[in-house]
Amino acid sequence: MTPPSDPDAIAAYCATIFDAHQAAFSATRSALQHRLPALVDIAARTIGKGGKILLFGNGGSASDAQHIAAELVGRLAADRAPIPAIALTTDSSALTAIANDYGFEAVFARQIAALGRPGDLAIGISTSGSSPNILAGLSAAKTGGMVAAGLSGRDGGAMTGLADPLLVIPDDDTARIQEMHILIGHILCGALERRLGLL
Template identity: 45%
Template structure:
C-alpha cells in the first residue's frame, strides 16, 4: 500500500478524538439533555409499537381472505401450478420470504412447491431494466414464466408502483390470478388485481403487517396440504398430495 493511501496512527487518533484537532471544541452534553433524548427515543419506539395495532386489526378484519388464499394456493400448487411474487425494496424482501417458505418449509416437513420471486432474478432484472426500462422488469418475467392457473402475488405499501401494475396487465392476458398485499386502500394496485388485502396503517407498520399476513397464509397453506394428504388413504400417491415419502 502506498504512503498516500495509508492511515497513520496519529490520523486514527485524531479521528477518534476530535479534541486533538486544532480549532474544534468538545461539546459537553449535560446529563439532563441525555435523559431528555433517551425519553424522546423511548416515546418514539413506543409510538411505533402502538401503531402496529391498527395493522393487526386491519388484518384480523380480512382474516377470511388470508385463509382463503392459503387454501387456494395449496390446491393450485398441489395441481402443479406455481406462485410468482414480486415487490420493490422492503416489499421485495417480504415476497422473497414467502417463496422461501414454500420452496423450503414453514412449520413441518412437506414437499417443496414451485414459487419464484421475480425480483431475485438479478441478471434478468438488470437486463430487462437496461433494455426495456424498469417499468417492464416484472411484466416480461410474468410473460416468460406465467401459465394459466398460476398465481401472481404483488406486494407494495403504496400500491402505486408502475412495474407492479404492468405485471398485472401481463398476468391478465395469461389467465394468471393476481393478488395484491398493500398498504391503505383504495389504491391502483389493489383495484387492478383480482383480489387484495389492504392494511390500514402507516407504511412501516403496514409492511410489518405484510409479514404477519404471509405467515398466516402459510399456516392455512400447510393445513390444507395436510388435510389433502388424507387422500393417501384412498390410494393416491405421496407426490399427488405434496407429502414427502
C-alpha cells in the same frame, strides 16, 4: 459529536411504535379475516393442480416477496414437501437486462410472461398499490391466464380492480403496512402447509 442519550425519550418512541403496530394489527385482522382465507384457497388450488406461486415487489416489498417464497420452498416451521414458489426479484441479470432494454416498468411483466403458466398464482406486493411495474406484472399475469392477487396498503391504489383477491392493509404508514404484509405471508405459508396436508 454524538448527542446525549435520553432513555426516556427512546422508551417513549418505542412505546409509540408498539402502539401503532398494535393498531395496524387490529385493523388488519378485522379487515382481512375473510379475504385472507380466500387467498389461501386460491393458492392451495393452484399448487394442487401443479401450478406455482410467483411473487414480486420493490424495495422492502421485494424482500417480503423473497421471504415468502423462501418459506414456501423451504419450510415455515416443520419439515414437509416443498411448495413451488419463485420471487421475481432475485435474478439481477434479468432485472437489469429487462430494465435496460424495456424500461423498469417491464421488469416483472417480462418475467411473468416467460415463467408463468395459465393457472399459476401471481402475487404483487406494493404498499402504495400504485407502483407501475407491479401493475404491469399483474396485468401480464391476467393476460397469461394466471390469478393476479395483491398485497397493498392505504386505499389499495391502482391495484384495486386489477388484483383479485386484493388484501389491503388499512393503514397509511409504510412500515406498518410492511409489518402486516410479512405477517400475512407467514399466515399464508402456515395455512398452505395445513390445507395441502403437508404437516
